[in-house]
Amino acid sequence: MNRKQLAKYEARARVIKAMAHPARLIILDELAEHGERCVCELTELVGTDMSTVSRHLSQLKHAGLVADEKRGTMVFYRLRVKCLMSFFSCVEDVLEQNAAEHRELVALEIA
Amino acid sequence: MNRKQLAKYEARARVIKAMAHPARLIILDELAEHGERCVCELTELVGTDMSTVSRHLSQLKHAGLVADEKRGTMVFYRLRVKCLMSFFSCVEDVLEQNAAEHRELVALEIA
């Protein structure tokens, strides 16, 4: 593994890591559905301290997943990428496959 | 956010978190390309201790992303999902977009 290739995987990992948290997934889903939300709305949705949500948003922004725009005292966030839905559908595939296997194992136990 | 929805996002996060590490991305890419690899081959590729690679593989397996099969003294791992490539292409989209924006900013500085 040469230096350049390693850097590629590290860059990928940074983006993926930015998504690897329930609160940030909630935020991404909400933005995908509503297009734009202020920090206060997302705070209510996520249910943690606003400072925590602000940090989550900072991570998403730093990864290039969202963009922000200040209007008055409020800051509005929106998605910067359009492929997130296919991304999540792949994750759902994994989860569904896991569930199917689990059901299979349970069936074997019963038999 | 009700309990059931939260559980959904937590499940998603677990799967995504399993991918959120350079070494694990290297492994996934290698398995996507070669179909099957033993721990020793992956260890050489990743370049860390075999015990570390074994733990990475354990995480991927627990997330349902890979399957393992023991043959003799060796354990072979392979992908359990087919959508990973579109997954990564989305990540690449993000990275390319980030790079484009960066180039734009640099151009503005020069102007």
Next chain:
DNA sequence: CGGATATTTGCCACTTTAGCCACGTTTGCA
């Protein structure tokens, strides 16, 4: 100007993760 609201940042405690070494287990083979 002074207060109120929205957001971010500094700081701290706590938990999780990553990596290595040493050791245990399984399997193949002489």
Next chain:
DNA sequence: TGCAAACGTGGCTAAAGTGGCAAATATCCG
């Protein structure tokens, strides 16, 4: 039987991630 190779696991330490509270900042409005 006994050795060697391939893996996995326990234990340890260093680093990173998370979340809350308090304080700083920015903006609007009276």
